[in-house]
Amino acid sequence: MTTVYETSAADQARVDRFLAEATMFLGPDPEIMRDHKSAPRTPAEEELMAREWDANELDRVRKRIVSGLDEAYEMMAQTGAAPGAKWGDLTSAVYSAGGDLVHISTGGVLAFASVLHYPVRFINKYWIGDPSVGVHDGDAFIHNDARYGNIHNTDQSIILPVFYEDELIAWVATVVHEGENGAKEPGGMPSSSESAFDDGLRMSPFKIIEKGELRRDLLTFLQNSVREPALQYQDLKVKYYAAQRIKERVVGLIDEVGRDAFLVSLRRSLEDVEAEARRRISAIPDGTYRVNYFGDGTLRENVMLKYPCAITIRGDDMTIDWRGSAPQFLNRAFNANLGSAKCGMNQGILGFLWPDLPRGISIMNSIEVLTHPGSCVDPSDEAPVGQSLQSIFKTFGIVQALFPKMTFSCPEKFGSIIAPWFNQINTFLFGGVNQHGQFLGNVCADLNGMGGGARAYRDGEPAMAPFFAAMADLGEQEIIEEDVPFLQLISKRIKRDNQAFGKYRGGMGYEIAVAAKGTPMWGFATVSSGSKFPAVPGLFGGYGCPTIPLAKIKGTNVFETLRERPELFEFDYERLMNERPFPDAHYSTHHLGMGFELAAEGEMYMICQGSGGGYGDVLERDPAAVVADVEAGYLSVGQAENVYRVVFDSETLAVDEEATAAARADEREARRRRSRPYAEFVADWVTDEPPANVPYYGSWGPDNERIWATVWGAKGPVRLAAPMAELPPLLLPDPREIEVLTLRAELEAARAQLQGGGE
Amino acid sequence: MRIPMTEYLDIDLDTEMWRCRRCDADIAPARDDYKTGTLVYDRDPTEIHRPLIDADRYEFTFAPDPSWCRILEFSCPGCGTMLETEYLPPGHPPTHDLEIDVDALRAQWSGWQGPVPLTLGRDVQVTDHLHTH
């Protein structure tokens, strides 16, 4: 039998104070950072909830809070200086006093709903009782370090306590994707980050406004730490005034409905959402649903990264298992802190599975997440996370891929049966000195032009929206060009055959070609993957998206060509690369992880937005829809015939229905002829380990406890397989060093040959 | 009672089999991986996602690298319908994607009266869903 020693509150406080004072460093707190759920009722809430409440009245309070958040969202979208603010990459939030996030704004990035509580809990735990900090009316905290919460380090938040008659009654926050944050590369998402210190500003939550007064000393420090000091100040004010407005709305609301009704409304929102989430999970058939998907690069080099996902439903509980994922890399930027990785999952839930539920933290109370610490979705605090979106977008992609499989049989649906949305970061980051002499560093809104997944009843929408923000915008290119010294020479033009084929095809992505003009110094970067292995799969027999390369046309000034021989220019990525119209230019293609690169005037960089996954068997696609895509320039005649087996006159586009039916019947027969029964097939197909030519990371097959990795040591690369905890630290060599070594070896061989020939 | 589980497969609770929704062929026991009853083809991904820019000149061409990526095509032995595709590195075991607790599924539908509905989206319901092809 164990004896339980009672500690008096005073003793406990003394112990806590001692420990707090003796702590050398308040790093990210695992107790906070590993807990994605809302806290249980406090005794005070218990007492309030026991009373009679009118559900309609509470709902009115809830709607008033959300309308205050929407007002703040609009304020920031209208007045924010960061491109992200203008395009909807922001949110506003209201929390309980304990730091449970209850509501976010209707527009903006939904995934914030699952990550904004962490910094508030940190403030509550460490600063509220600390005499050197404290929390008072009129204070505001700033934060961006993803290891303490939020999605990634480009997002900066302003967090305000709300006091009512001297009681801390709630917290409010505003967050904007600011872009520039002093990282190794301009724009705040450095793909070449090699240590956490390359990730730029790492603001743990600290007080920037004290009792209504902005701390200019701290602001100056922050401004010195980033490339855009004006932006840092301007958007700090924007976020602060918007948060201030929410605070005014909350206080006004409490004046009107009373403290108790306000508190009960918050608590009820949390509990109702959890109850409804559990009811919905119960309707999903019990079982385990699995997907294995793969990333093809670290942003520096092509390696294969596994992202497995198994979702198990038992009654009203859901377990999401990411064990077997690729290990963390200590000098690559794609790792995502566990909280950030979970926000990818939450985006899938809020955007696709239950898009109608109020967005708060308790939606995840019924969900357990399993990871291997030390994996790229649960790395240590030392790992760089500058381009964590790589892993966050994958955790989104793998859960979204499973939702239609889990819910196909459910009579009640809240979203659609839909193939994977495109989920890579196909856009340009940029930096340098603009035409007005200002230093800029940020990202093109084309990130928001992702193709939608095909649905079970219609095609996906081309260039629709980013999967993380349904109401985001692409901006007006002409207006953007007033601030930036580059032009989009090809802009928003759907790329032919960039299509995920299916009975219903995925929404397609467009071409983007940029070239700098009229600037003393300018450069671009790309931070995506999916140029060797497609970024998204299809669903129920549909195909995934194609791979997408980065193309460069260097050593020429396209603006001179446009001036002197405009007939040479083609508004077409494919033709420019295949026909090579500029005589002296150098043409090349690359993977999509281009570290910041200086661009001379008129040098072209081209990429494409990606397409969402296709749905169903291509042979079931309506032939009329196939030729409509040909007519629109979305599909080549060759692919209409090769993939869809439609027989038509390529001049008139008239479909020969009979011949098409026959061609499709032949293809179904051909499938049966060339395919083999499963058991026979896998006996030949399955190998004990990954292909020798692929640097592979993660589990192989269903055994998720054995992790494969290629480790670089003094003697070069060695492949091994071990439990995650036993893998040595992974550091990859600089790809340029490998290139130098390869070239040097070639040079020595050539020299030896030359000397040999001379003898 | 047949419960639609994917675009092309349902589970017949009476026979406890995965069945093709297009041709009614029995595919595999419902408690097993439906893929075990399919025909499989190892598709070179460049045949589907063809290179759009000159593959002789450029390393990256819009076509996946066939030494990194294959498409497994799982089709119905009865009618040749493509039931599912899976993008995998060469040699990676196919994924057991749907492992359904058949007893729980039976319990879930035990009280259901009338035809089994098929809902494809929030406002999208198909009433006569079987044999639509």
Ligand SMILES: [Zn+2]
């Ligand atoms: Zn962001």
Ligand SMILES: [Zn+2]
């Ligand atoms: Zn069939």
